[in-house]
Amino acid sequence: MTKNLGVGIIGCGNISTAYLSLAPMFKGYEIVAVADLNMDTARAQADKFDVRADTVDDLLAATDVDLVINLTIPAAHVAVSRSILQAGKHVYSEKPFVLSLAEAQELGDLAKANGLRIGSAPDTFMGGSHQLARKIIDAGEIGKVASGAAVVMSSGMEDWHPNPDFFFQKGGGPILDLGPYYICNLVQILGPVKKVTSFTGMASDTRTIGNGPRNGETVPVETPTTIHSVLSFENGAIITLLASWDVVASNHPIMELYGTKATMNLPDPNFFGGELTVTEPNGDPVEKSWDHPFNIPNFEDTKANYRGAGLADMAIAIAEGRPHRCNDDFATHVVEVMTAILEAGETGAVLTMTTTCSRPDVLGPDAARALLV
Numbered sequence: 001m002t003k004n005l006g007v008g009i010i011g012c013g014n015i016s017t018a019y020l021s022l023a024p025m026f027k028g029y030e031i032v033a034v035a036d037l038n039m040d041t042a043r044a045q046a047d048k049f050d051v052r053a054d055t056v057d058d059l060l061a062a063t064d065v066d067l068v069i070n071l072t073i074p075a076a077h078v079a080v081s082r083s084i085l086q087a088g089k090h091v092y093s094e095k096p097f098v099l100s101l102a103e104a105q106e107l108g109d110l111a112k113a114n115g116l117r118i119g120s121a122p123d124t125f126m127g128g129s130h131q132l133a134r135k136i137i138d139a140g141e142i143g144k145v146a147s148g149a150a151v152v153m154s155s156g157m158e159d160w161h162p163n164p165d166f167f168f169q170k171g172g173g174p175i176l177d178l179g180p181y182y183i184c185n186l187v188q189i190l191g192p193v194k195k196v197t198s199f200t201g202m203a204s205d206t207r208t209i210g211n212g213p214r215n216g217e218t219v220p221v222e223t224p225t226t227i228h229s230v231l232s233f234e235n236g237a238i239i240t241l242l243a244s245w246d247v248v249a250s251n252h253p254i255m256e257l258y259g260t261k262a263t264m265n266l267p268d269p270n271f272f273g274g275e276l277t278v279t280e281p282n283g284d285p286v287e288k289s290w291d292h293p294f295n296i297p298n299f300e301d302t303k304a305n306y307r308g309a310g311l312a313d314m315a316i317a318i319a320e321g322r323p324h325r326c327n328d329d330f331a332t333h334v335v336e337v338m339t340a341i342l343e344a345g346e347t348g349a350v351l352t353m354t355t356t357c358s359r360p361d362v363l364g365p366d367a368a369r370a371l372l373v
Contacts, residue, residue: 005029005090005315006064010056010080011071012036012045015094019069020049022308027373028315029067035059060087067092067117067315074171078103081118085110090318092119092311095180097331099171100339101355104332111328117318118328123310125185126325126363127272128295132288133257133264134189134362142259142278145190148239150182151252156245158219162212165219167245173223174243178270179338182241182255183231185269187330189257190233192356193337198229200345203246229341234356241341273297273304292365293372312371313363325360333357 007029009016016034023031033052036042046053059065060083067090072080078098084091085107097120098104111118124130137145152174157164166172187193202225206218226244233239242252255266265285267274273295277285289295299305310326317324333355340351 003319005066005318006062007031007067007069007311007315008033008035008054008059008062008065009069009071010035010059010084011094012038012041013071016045016071018305018307019071019311020045020051022306025306025373026308026312026371028312028319028371032064033059033062060084060089065089069311070094073166074099074176075166078107081107082110085114085116085118088114088116090117090119090314092314092326093121093331095121096176096338097328097335099176099335101332101336104328104335108328108332117314117324118331119310119314119324119326120328120331121307121310121326122181122184122269123307123313123326124181124269124272125188125360126294126309126313126368127304127306128290128292128365128368129267129273129276130185130188130269131292131294131363131368132276132290133266135364136264136278136288137189137257137259138362141261142257142264143261145235145237145257145259147237148255148257149242149253150186150239150255151242151250152178152182152254153242153244153247153250153252155248156207156225158207159210162209162214164207164209168207168219168221168223168225170222173225173227173342174245175224175227175338175341179241179243179341180334181269182243183334183337184330185255185266186231186233186239187334187337187357188360190237190239191235191359192233192333193231193353194234195232195350195352196229196337196340196344197350198227198341198344200224200227200342202226224342224345227341227345229344231337271299271303272306272309290365293368294363309368309371316371323361325363327360329355329357330360
């Protein structure tokens with residue numbers, strides 16, 4: 001049996017709890033240490049999950065750490081991932097991978113020069129419903145996908161987050177924060193994007209925090225909070241992506257793909273599972289399902305949360321010498337698409353992508369089970 005990779009975490013905020021709590025269900029890796037600039041925060045997570053609390057420098061030097069998960073704030077992703085690679089360790093980054101194409105390419109070159117791997121969240125596209133969508137479309141069951149729509153809308157992060165400042169700063173906003181879930185899923189289903197254009201704006205230049213110790217305090221808005229974009233894919237599909245934190249309520253379907261034979265309605269790509277339906281001409285929506293382990297609700301009784309699946313696939317792929325699904329070519333292409341959407345909103349241009357990627361291999365039920373303990 002292949003030895004598990006030793007894994008460390010840099011950044012012990014809220015998201016680290018998900019990685020630490022779900023890690024025991026996966027093969028291929030074991031989290032052995034955590035680090036944070038605030039050692040009290042690191043020690044609290046270490047005590048809760050029975051791992052070691054290191055300083056950042058000690059974790060990077062640790063001989064039992066082969067791969068490091070980067071859970072720092074997005075603005076710090078490139079610097080922290082660079083330090084991980086320079087320490088001779090593989091890196092798996094939370095989304096967004098980085099905040100510019102140049103940063104993504106720099107890290108990719110550094111990893112290749114040192115024989116290391118880069119992975120990046122989200123891995124939700126590996127979920128049962130999204131992989132079933134891929135299978136149905138690949139089999140031609142809804143015909144050629146000519147167009148579609150993806151929608152992520154809410155009234156904003158300040159309603160629930162006690163410190164929402166960074167969501168509204170450069171490097172934040174709904175495209176860079178939530179866009180990775182939607183764009184990754186579209187790319188794994190349809191393939192790479194060819195061209196992008198968009199219009200962007202904001203409903204207000206300030207936001208008022210609605211909870212916690214800073215309730216009533218206002219924060220500045222420095223990035224677009226409403227984005228209407230159009231993505232033209234290399235396979236000919238044209239997808240409208242609407243992303244906004246300026247919407248009080250919406251009844252839009254979250255994601256629909258319009259094929260020449262039928263329409264597919266997909267669940268929220270922020271989660272691994274959910275209802276998937278196909279509607280044929282003059283018919284009613286028919287729910288589709290299959291026996292996929294990453295479709296089983298295990299979070300709040302109704303949602304499927306298997307965060308760490310992409311990391312397990314990466315760890316096992318390293319041992320087997322095969323490509324991993326959440327790879328840097330895939331993540332780099334998604335970064336270019338997202339940043340092009342924002343640039344097009346500023347300039348009004350139609351931008352042609354300079355990167356491309358292969359669709360990750362399908363993760364069917366048996367392949368998913370092989371990632372689980």
